[in-house]
Amino acid sequence: MSTAALPVTAESIARVRAALDGLTDPEIPVVTLAEMGILRDVRPAADDPALVEVVITPTYSGCPAMGQIEDDVRATLQRLGVPARVTTQLAPAWTTDWMTEAARDKLRAYGIAPPGRCSAEGSGPGERIVRFVPRAPEPVACPRCGSTRTREVSHFGSTACKALWQCLDCREPFDHFKPH
Amino acid sequence: MDAVATDTTVLVDYLLHLGDNALVLGQRNSQWCGVGPVLEEDLALANQTLDLIGQARLLYQEIARLQGGDVTEDTLAYFRDAPAFRNYVLLELPASLARVGYAQGDMDWGVTLARNFLYSALMVPLWDALQGSRHEPLSAIAAKSLKEARYHLRHASDWVVRLGDGTDTSHARMQAAFDHLMPYTQEFWTASDFERAAVEAGVGVDVAGLRDVWRATVAATLQEATLRVPSDQGYVPQGKNGLHSEHLSYLLGEMQSVARAHPGAVW
Numbered sequence: 001m002s003t004a005a006l007p008v009t010a011e012s013i014a015r016v017r018a019a020l021d022g023l024t025d026p027e028i029p030v031v032t033l034a035e036m037g038i039l040r041d042v043r044p045a046a047d048d049p050a051l052v053e054v055v056i057t058p059t060y061s062g063c064p065a066m067g068q069i070e071d072d073v074r075a076t077l078q079r080l081g082v083p084a085r086v087t088t089q090l091a092p093a094w095t096t097d098w099m100t101e102a103a104r105d106k107l108r109a110y111g112i113a114p115p116g117r118c119s120a121e122g123s124g125p126g127e128r129i130v131r132f133v134p135r136a137p138e139p140v141a142c143p144r145c146g147s148t149r150t151r152e153v154s155h156f157g158s159t160a161c162k163a164l165w166q167c168l169d170c171r172e173p174f175d176h177f178k179p180h
Numbered sequence: 181m182d183a184v185a186t187d188t189t190v191l192v193d194y195l196l197h198l199g200d201n202a203l204v205l206g207q208r209n210s211q212w213c214g215v216g217p218v219l220e221e222d223l224a225l226a227n228q229t230l231d232l233i234g235q236a237r238l239l240y241q242e243i244a245r246l247q248g249g250d251v252t253e254d255t256l257a258y259f260r261d262a263p264a265f266r267n268y269v270l271l272e273l274p275a276s277l278a279r280v281g282y283a284q285g286d287m288d289w290g291v292t293l294a295r296n297f298l299y300s301a302l303m304v305p306l307w308d309a310l311q312g313s314r315h316e317p318l319s320a321i322a323a324k325s326l327k328e329a330r331y332h333l334r335h336a337s338d339w340v341v342r343l344g345d346g347t348d349t350s351h352a353r354m355q356a357a358f359d360h361l362m363p364y365t366q367e368f369w370t371a372s373d374f375e376r377a378a379v380e381a382g383v384g385v386d387v388a389g390l391r392d393v394w395r396a397t398v399a400a401t402l403q404e405a406t407l408r409v410p411s412d413q414g415y416v417p418q419g420k421n422g423l424h425s426e427h428l429s430y431l432l433g434e435m436q437s438v439a440r441a442h443p444g445a446v447w
Contacts, residue, residue, distance in 0.1 A: 061324050062234025090238070091320035093327065154220035155335060156227040164220065180327055 008044040008052050012082055016052050017042045019076050026068040027159050030110045037098025038069060040089060052077075052084035057094045059180070060160040096161075096180045107177055108143045113150075113165065115179040116140070140176050142167035152176075187381060191315060192243050193266065193374035194384050196256075197420055199239030200267035202325075203257060204428070205299060206232030207435050208275060209292065217289055224335055228296070231328040238321045245317075258439035262428045266374075269417035270295060270364035272428040277360050290343055290350070294357035297336035298365055301397040303329040305390045314382035337401050344405025355407050362410040364417055368394070372420040 020042065023033045033039040038056055045051040054073055058066045070086055077084040096115040104114035116138035139148035147169035155178075157164040162175040210229045216222025240253035273295070276286040307329050310322035343350040369388050371379070378384025402409050417423070439445075 058234075058324070060231060060234060061238055061321075061328060062230035062232070064230065090324060091316070093320070093323040154224060155331060156220070156224035158223070160227055160230055178331075 007049040012052060013042055013044070016054065016077065016080060016082055016084065019080055020054065020073065023069075023072050023076060026065045026072070027161075028107070028110065028112065030106045031099075031103045033069060033073075035100045035103035035106070037094060037096075037100075039073075045085065050083060052082055054084055054086050055089050056086060057089050059094050063160055065159075094180075096177065111143050111174060112162065113140050113143045113174060113176040115177045118179045140165060142170060142172065143174055144172050145170040188246055190374055190377040190381060191383055192246055194378040195239050195243050195246075195318065197266040197372075197374070199236045199243070199256070200265045201271055201299075202232040202239070203236035204265065204267040204431065205271040205295075206230075206236060207431055208271065208273075209296070211275060211287065212292065215287075225292075228328075228332050228335070231325075231332070235321065235325045235328070238324070242317045242321070254439065258436045262424050262432055263422040265424065265428060265432070266372075266420050266422065267428075268299075268364070268367050269419035269425050269428075270361060270367065271299065272419070272425060272431055273361070273364070274427055277356060288353070288357065289339075290353045290357040291360065293336050293339040293343070294354065294361055296332060297340050297401065298361060298398070300329050300333035300336055301401075302365075302368055302387070302390065302394050304333050304397075305393045306385060306387065309385040309390065313384070318383060333397075340401055340407070341405040344402065344407040351406065354405065355410075358402070358407060359410045362412045363414045366412050366414075366416045367419060370416055372418075375420070 020039055021032060021034050023039075025031050025033060025036050025038070028036075033056070036059075038059065039054070040057050041053075041055040043053055043055070045053040054077065056069065056073060066088075070088070073086050077086070095118055097118050099115065107114045140150050140152075141148050142150055142165075145167060147167055149168040150165050151168060152163060153166050153173065154164040157175055161177060161180065163178050164173065165176045166173045206229045209225050209232070212222065212225045213229070214222065216225055236257070237253050240256045243256060244251045244253055273291075274286075275292045275295075276288045277291060304326065307322045307326035311319050311326065313319045313322065340354065343354040345351070346354075369391055371386070371388065375384055375387070379386045399409055417425070419425075419428075
């Protein structure tokens, strides 16, 4: 492309966005980065009108997929030949509430119970956490049979963002994407 | 310019303290990776270690940005010796009681979880308050870390109750773990010079002001666990000022050896 010195246009932004919309989460390949809320923005860079700025946000501080995600974004940008840079932005902190409905349906179909809404989770410094009982603000439905008679086996699962659950009706274990 | 330089020094020390806490506890807890008591708990501690090392990285990256030059997150983690670390001594202690040695078999799950509990009971209100830091990158890191600290507190509390209110053996061992660790928590409440300066500058939080919240969490959880809250008298550790126990150098020796044997190596 020979657009290097030209200001970013709405059209080039749209091109970048369309290309990035094809990128999926490396650990959950059925949902895209945009659906996950990891891809935050595609915009002209404030300090350089000829540059497209792609803003991504980490999910968990130590999410090992973040490096891969950044590499995928860079590779896509390079393929497009559009001058662009990738910015990682922390604030406001990523929350599963940004996940789209489409993403929730795809997770369920993939065998992962989607997260409930976060508002009821954790209520500040005075919070009392004492007894060993699984608690979720909303019932977690089994992604296989739909039953809400489920229990948490472990709050920590195969990746930072998931907990390990089991259905008490169909007896199948499943992953639950934690509200975060 | 002088004022700016001083501010940066204070900020760097303060961020180092938070980052070193996370890195050192993360490294300690990573020692359970592959030898956890059950698979779920092995994964749980590995997950939390990832969170802690992730928090340390964010803090070190911010320091590197502030300091510029050749400083990177890796030079901070791998090329500083024990006296330059500003973590609480509590976090560098082996996962065992004072009287036993260093072998893998001496690792004590009760000590590990009691420590995680005492630390995360502090970090939940501390990260919460740090969201109001005037240094915006720290405020952003605090907001992310708070969510993770809540999981860690919940996990540790569950285990404190489960083992404290468990069998005679598990009760006695959990009590011994708290008796051993509690005196080290005194370090939380005695502000170092850089903490005082950071509070004054509006970038840090006065931890002493969180003591009542912390005590309430500890009292409620230990009561539920049928455990006694031990006294916290005696020597006040000063890890924040670089005065560490002998254990930190061993921990760093293990963690830093590869990076120092092959400086600048990449995968």
